[in-house]
Amino acid sequence: MKRTSIATVCLSGSLTEKLTAAARAGFDGVEIFENDLLASPLTPEEIRARCADLGLRIELYQPMRDVEAVPHEVFTANLRRARHKFDLMRRLGADTVLVCSSVSPLALDDDGLAAEQLAELAGLARESGVRVAYEALAWGRHVNTYDHAWRIVEAAGHPALGTCLDSFHILSRGSDPRGIAEIPGEKIFFLQLADAPLPAMDVLQWSRHHRCFPGQGGLDVAGLLRHVLDAGYGGPLSLEVFNDVHRQADAGSTAVDAHRSLLLLQEAAGTAELPPPAVPTAVAFAELRTPDAEPVTALLRALGFTRTARHRGKPVDLWERGEARILVNTAAPDRREGTRLAAIGLACPDPAAAARRAEALHAPVLPRRRAPEDAPLDAVAAPDGTQLFLLATGESQLPDWRGDFTGLPDVPEPARGTRVDHLALTQPWHHFDEATLFLRGVLGLDAQESVDLADPYGLRRSRAVASADGSVRIALTVGAAPADETVHAAHIALATDDVVAAARAFRAAGGRLLRVPGNYHDDLAARFEFAEGELETYRDLGILYDRDAGGAFRHCYTETVGRVFFELVQRDPGHQGYGAANAPVRLAAQHTGRLLH
Structure with a gap:
C-alpha cells in the first residue's frame, strides 16, 4: 500500500481542524496550502509540531506561481520571494515546493529562458534543502501540458528540479498519459490526483470548482496512476481537489471519503488488495x-x-x-x-x-x-x-x-x-x-x-x-x-x-x-x-x-x-x-x- 497524502485545500475549517481530520481518516501526510498557513494563528514551528504529534508528514508546500520565463527584473523579484518561501519551508519541515507554470501576461514563450530561470531557482532551493516540483497548469499561458513541462525540466538539468504530475491537468486536456513512461521515476517529484465529471466548460472553472476524488468523476485516474508507477515514482499518492462542496462540508467526513477514494484507486490500479466485493443480488x-x-x-x-x-x-x-x-x-x-x-x-x-x-x-x-x-x-x-x-x-x-x-x-x-x-x-x-x-x-x-x-x-x-x-x-x-x-x-x-x-x-x-x-x-x-x-x-x-x-x-x-x-x-x-x-x-x-x- 502506497503512502497517502491530502492537500489541506480539500477540506473545510481551520488548518488545525484539517490536520486533525486528515490524521483521523488515516492519511500519512499532507500538502500545506499557502492560504491555510497564512490564515493560521500557529507559527510554522507549531504547525510542524502539530503534524508530528498527529503522525503526519508535510509532503509538499504549495503553490509558487508565475516564476519562470519572465523579464530579468521580474525574475529578480521572484527570487527574493522564493528566499522567504524557502526559509519558511525550513521552519515548517517541508522539503518540496510546487511551482505552477506561469499564467502571467508578463511570461514569455521561451522554453530556454524558462529552463534557465528554473535551474537558478532550484539552485537557491537546494541551498535550503528544498526541491522544486514544476507542474503544467492546464490553463498555463505557454506551458500547459505535462510533456512540455518535462522538456523544460530536462533541459534545465538541475538535480533539485523535477516535475509534478497532476491527473486533472493531464486528463482534462486529453493528453496521452503513456508518455509518462519517458520520464525517469526519480524526476517525478510529486503526484497529485483528482477526478472530475465531464462537462463542457472552461477548464479553469472546471478545475477550481468541480474536481472530485478519484472514482467520483469520469476521468481515467487509475490508468494514469499505473503509468506513473510504471515510470518508477516512489512518492506519496496525494489528493488535490478544488470543490465548492468540500469547502463547506464537515472536514472529518470529507477526509474519510478522500482516503476511501485512494484505497479504491490503488485497488483499481492493481497496486493494493482489498477484500473483494460481494455484489448484492x-x-x-x-x-x-x-x-x-x-x-x-x-x-x-x-x-x-x-x-x-x-x-x-x-x-x-x-x-x-x-x-x-x-x-x-x-x-x-x-x-x-x-x-x-x-x-x-x-x-x-x-x-x-x-x-x-x-x-x-x-x-x-x-x-x-x-x-x-x-x-x-x-x-x-x-x-x-x-x-x-x-x-x-x-x-x-x-x-x-x-x-x-x-x-x-x-x-x-x-x-x-x-x-x-x-x-x-x-x-x-x-x-x-x-x-x-x-x-x-x-x-x-x-x-x-x-x-x-x-x-x-x-x-x-x-x-x-x-x-x-x-x-x-x-x-x-x-x-x-x-x-x-x-x-x-x-x-x-x-x-x-x-x-x-x-x-x-x-x-x-x-x-x-x-x-x-x-x-x-x-x-x-x-x-x-x-x-x-x-x-x-x-x-x-x-x-x-x-x-x-x-x-x-x-x-x-x-x-x-x-x-x-x-x-x-x-x-x-x-x-x-x-x-x-x-x-x-x-x-x-x-x-x-x-x-x-
Missing part, C-alpha cells in the same frame, strides 16, 4: 420508519401489499406483495422527520465478506441491539445515514432475516408478480459524490454518468448505480430546492408487468396518483406513435412514457406520505433508464401538489 426489503403508521399502511394496502408478519420483539410489521417487501417500523421515530426510508436490506452471496470490505473502506459495521434469538444481521451506514443491511441468501433466495418475524393469523397469500425495480434516494447536498463512491466501492455496483434534471427551483443532479444484471438499482439525486417534503423524498419503484392495470387497481382501492399536466401528454403525441386509445389511458392515469433503443419505460407516481412515495414501473427488458426525461414534469407536479382522486 436483490433488494430484500425497504424499511419505512414512521410516527404514524395509518397513512403508510393505507398506501401499502392500495398498492396491493398484505401485512404478513410482525417482528417477535419490535414494533415492526412486514408487508409483502410478490417479491417486494416493506417493513413499517414505529419504534420511537423522530416526529419532525415524519415517515422516511430508514434502511434497505440487500441480499448478497457472502454478507461476512461484504462486511469485511465495508470495514476496510472506513464503513464499519453498525452496533445493533438484538435479542439472542434474532438473526445476526450486519449493517453499515451509507453517507446519508441510511442503514444498509447485508443479508444472506439461501437455496430459496429468501433472506434469513424473515425468521425474526412471526406470521399473523388468517393472512391471505400476497399477490405475486411485483418486485422492487429501483430505489431513489435524495442526498444531502454534501453527500452526493460521497454516496456514489460509497455504493460503487463498498457494494461493487456500477455507476452510470450523472445527468442534470430541471426542477422548478433550479437544477438537480442524478446518478444511478446498479448491479451488472440490474437486480439492484439505486438512483441518487441532489439539488437545491425549497424545504418541501415532496421533492426531498425518497421513493420506492415497484416493477409490474402491466402498469395500466396496476394504476387502475391502485386508484380503485382508494389510492391517489400524481396529476400530470395535459401539456405533457399532448407533447407525447408529437414525439411517439401510440395504439388507438393508449395515450388517452396514460392521460387519465397520469402515466409517463419514455423510450430508448432498449424499449419502452412506463411509470406513474403515488401521493407522498411524509418523505416517501411509490412509483409503479413497467420496464421493457432492454430499457436501462429511470425516466430522466420525465423527471422535470414529475418534479413540477409534485411542487404544485395536485393529486388525482
